[in-house]
Amino acid sequence: MATTNRVCKLVKRPPPGLVQRDVWAIEDLPLREPGPGEFRVKIGYVSIDPAMRGWINDSKSYVPPVGLGEVMRSYSVGTIDASNHPDYKVGDAVQGLFGVQQNAISNGQNVGRVDLSKAPMQRWVGGLGMPGWTAYFGLLEVGQPKSGETVVVSAASGAVGSIVGQIAKLKGCRVVGIAGGAEKCRFLTNELGFDAAVDYKAGNLGADLKAACPKGIDVYFENVGGEILDAVLLQMNTFGRIPVCGLISAYNATRMPEGPKNLRCVLTQRLTMRGIIVFDWANRIPEAIRDLATWHAEGKLKIREDVRKGGIDAYPETLNLLFSGENNGKLVLAV
Amino acid sequence: MATTNRVCKLVKRPPPGLVQRDVWAIEDLPLREPGPGEFRVKIGYVSIDPAMRGWINDSKSYVPPVGLGEVMRSYSVGTIDASNHPDYKVGDAVQGLFGVQQNAISNGQNVGRVDLSKAPMQRWVGGLGMPGWTAYFGLLEVGQPKSGETVVVSAASGAVGSIVGQIAKLKGCRVVGIAGGAEKCRFLTNELGFDAAVDYKAGNLGADLKAACPKGIDVYFENVGGEILDAVLLQMNTFGRIPVCGLISAYNATRMPEGPKNLRCVLTQRLTMRGIIVFDWANRIPEAIRDLATWHAEGKLKIREDVRKGGIDAYPETLNLLFSGENNGKLVLAV
Numbered sequence: 001m002a003t004t005n006r007v008c009k010l011v012k013r014p015p016p017g018l019v020q021r022d023v024w025a026i027e028d029l030p031l032r033e034p035g036p037g038e039f040r041v042k043i044g045y046v047s048i049d050p051a052m053r054g055w056i057n058d059s060k061s062y063v064p065p066v067g068l069g070e071v072m073r074s075y076s077v078g079t080i081d082a083s084n085h086p087d088y089k090v091g092d093a094v095q096g097l098f099g100v101q102q103n104a105i106s107n108g109q110n111v112g113r114v115d116l117s118k119a120p121m122q123r124w125v126g127g128l129g130m131p132g133w134t135a136y137f138g139l140l141e142v143g144q145p146k147s148g149e150t151v152v153v154s155a156a157s158g159a160v161g162s163i164v165g166q167i168a169k170l171k172g173c174r175v176v177g178i179a180g181g182a183e184k185c186r187f188l189t190n191e192l193g194f195d196a197a198v199d200y201k202a203g204n205l206g207a208d209l210k211a212a213c214p215k216g217i218d219v220y221f222e223n224v225g226g227e228i229l230d231a232v233l234l235q236m237n238t239f240g241r242i243p244v245c246g247l248i249s250a251y252n253a254t255r256m257p258e259g260p261k262n263l264r265c266v267l268t269q270r271l272t273m274r275g276i277i278v279f280d281w282a283n284r285i286p287e288a289i290r291d292l293a294t295w296h297a298e299g300k301l302k303i304r305e306d307v308r309k310g311g312i313d314a315y316p317e318t319l320n321l322l323f324s325g326e327n328n329g330k331l332v333l334a335v
Numbered sequence: 336m337a338t339t340n341r342v343c344k345l346v347k348r349p350p351p352g353l354v355q356r357d358v359w360a361i362e363d364l365p366l367r368e369p370g371p372g373e374f375r376v377k378i379g380y381v382s383i384d385p386a387m388r389g390w391i392n393d394s395k396s397y398v399p400p401v402g403l404g405e406v407m408r409s410y411s412v413g414t415i416d417a418s419n420h421p422d423y424k425v426g427d428a429v430q431g432l433f434g435v436q437q438n439a440i441s442n443g444q445n446v447g448r449v450d451l452s453k454a455p456m457q458r459w460v461g462g463l464g465m466p467g468w469t470a471y472f473g474l475l476e477v478g479q480p481k482s483g484e485t486v487v488v489s490a491a492s493g494a495v496g497s498i499v500g501q502i503a504k505l506k507g508c509r510v511v512g513i514a515g516g517a518e519k520c521r522f523l524t525n526e527l528g529f530d531a532a533v534d535y536k537a538g539n540l541g542a543d544l545k546a547a548c549p550k551g552i553d554v555y556f557e558n559v560g561g562e563i564l565d566a567v568l569l570q571m572n573t574f575g576r577i578p579v580c581g582l583i584s585a586y587n588a589t590r591m592p593e594g595p596k597n598l599r600c601v602l603t604q605r606l607t608m609r610g611i612i613v614f615d616w617a618n619r620i621p622e623a624i625r626d627l628a629t630w631h632a633e634g635k636l637k638i639r640e641d642v643r644k645g646g647i648d649a650y651p652e653t654l655n656l657l658f659s660g661e662n663n664g665k666l667v668l669a670v
Contacts, residue, residue, distance in 0.1 A: 062604070225598065247599055260598065262594070263594050267579045267582060269397070270609070272608070272610075273606075274601075277603075
């Protein structure tokens with residue numbers, strides 16, 4: 001029986017750019033027992049998300065930054081191995097903001113139950129977890145796609161993008177994914193059923209996008225920013241919607257990237273751009289899980305994780321994989 | 336009795352930059368009589384609007400560009416001097432898209448009636464005309480200001496901005512205007528009742544804005560774009576709204592200006608940016624006129640025109656005054 005809890009702490013603010021190893025400290029802390037009204041989770045998988053890059057900056061954002069000396073924040077999923085909580089018993093599977101560590105203590109607040117009969121554990125921090133909820137509310141509530149409209153999503157083979165595209169197909173839209181490289185593009189059309197895919201690395205983004213979207217673009221689900229946003233703006237239809245979920249092209253920039261030159265299209269086409277953070281729909285997450293799990297069980301929603309091994313020690317290098325585009329599907333760290 | 340109609344035609348597409356004289360031709364055409372179901376308007380004032388710069392470019396926009404050889408498009412106001420239309424009689428005052436010319440023929444479509452007992456003629460292409468309607472729907476429908484919130488407007492001493500700020504005051508908001516120069520700023524606070532004004536030419540925009548908006552910014556009514564948008568984005572509150580009415584800083588740019596570097600604030604603060612074009616509220620314009628005219632009559636809404644003389648011949652140079660910021664209040668050309 002283990003008596004220690006291995007954790008990854010943030011010990012330094014990272015300068016702009018890829019996160020260097022020295023901002024992290026891997027430590028073994030004494031394993032705590034749950035107090036009254038608490039339970040302990042033995043964590044199986046840690047979700048690796050682009051948002052993490054923002055959480056460690058000391059700047060105004062939608063949540064306070066992770067403090068220096070604190071265990072790194074993360075969505076994680078695991079099984080309860082000790083409990084003094086009336087509603088949670090040993091053996092229950094749960095997910096929540098449990099952090100990058102082997103064991104977490106919780107009082108049950110903002111914890112979600114996980115049904116392992118419906119999907120394996122890692123999927124509950126992937127397509128059935130935060131990335132799935134983000135895709136669900138961002139597309140349906142902000143994007144408001146209507147049958148017959150054209151929906152474009154960037155980072156389309158990623159955790160959020162792959163689900164956005166599949167939900168848009170379920171809603172009767174023409175769906176075009178933007179991704180980097182021929183292999184990812186083939187995955188979108190052959191495996192996920194996208195109508196077309198555009199390889200932004202092929203050097204012909206504007207023309208390729210135009211060919212893929214002959215009726216223009218009604219909804220653009222934004223994960224990337226930068227030049228891709230600029231190219232899409234020029235082809236948006238009147239009254240188009242742009243849910244802004246991420247701007248990953250800028251997260252590790254060492255100098256502030258240029259903004260979109262084609263912002264005038266927001267005016268001339270009367271577009272709506274709106275930032276989305278899934279926390280704003282916290283009280284409706286069961287609705288997202290219900291629909292996503294149903295579609296998944298019916299074979300209408302494919303979800304793919306890229307599970308990396310190495311435990312807590314491997315967190316620092318696993319995080320940086322996100323920004324080099326090396327992952328295939330939702331990046332998850334097995335603990 | 337005149338037998339000719341002096342017009343300003345567009346004869347050349349302008350390259351980027353201020354509009355040169357050679358894109359225009361001033362001509363005397365034969366004066367037409369109205370046909371069946373038509374009337375003729377003797378134009379008193381032509382509205383000079385930033386949107387005109389976009390209308391003469393050959394690019395995708397919310398209306399087709401003015402064709403080469405066509406009379407320049409404009410909102411104008413005048414008096415009917417000949418009529419074969421059952422609903423419009425000689426002497427009626429009307430406004431509409433009558434163009435930059437001395438006389439216009441109309442069938443009554445999209446024409447608005449003007450009540451000269453409520454305000455002088457020039458005001459009906461100013462605060463009670465298109466700029467007023469734009470301020471009204473842009474602020475109230477897209478900006479959704481609530482009492483106690485902070486509203487910032489750029490180009491605040493201009494035709495639209497000055498009305499936006501005054502309506503926001505009527506709705507119980509703290510109102511801060513951004514304008515160029517101490518004189519315009521004094522006008523905003525001393526004459527129009529703004530709570531504060533920020534001079535963007537003073538070189539301290541971020542800090543001055545912060546001092547003027549101690550509780551952050553809830554609504555930013557955008558007329559300018561560029562660096563001003565960037566500075567405002569950093570101080571927007573969660574769930575803030577940004578009606579995008581104009582991006583005048585870019586209209587005459589000879590190279591594509593940089594976009595906002597701080598677009599990440601749209602994501603982290605969950606902002607909504609939405610382009611507005613007053614044509615989209617065409618069927619609700621009487622509602623805007625009713626409220627604006629009432630506020631104006633009650634002395635709660637000050638409206639100021641900058642009337643320029645010189646007739647149709649002066650149109651080319653009068654248009655460029657907009658972009659040098661030399662006008663004080665709504666720019667109008669007396670015909």
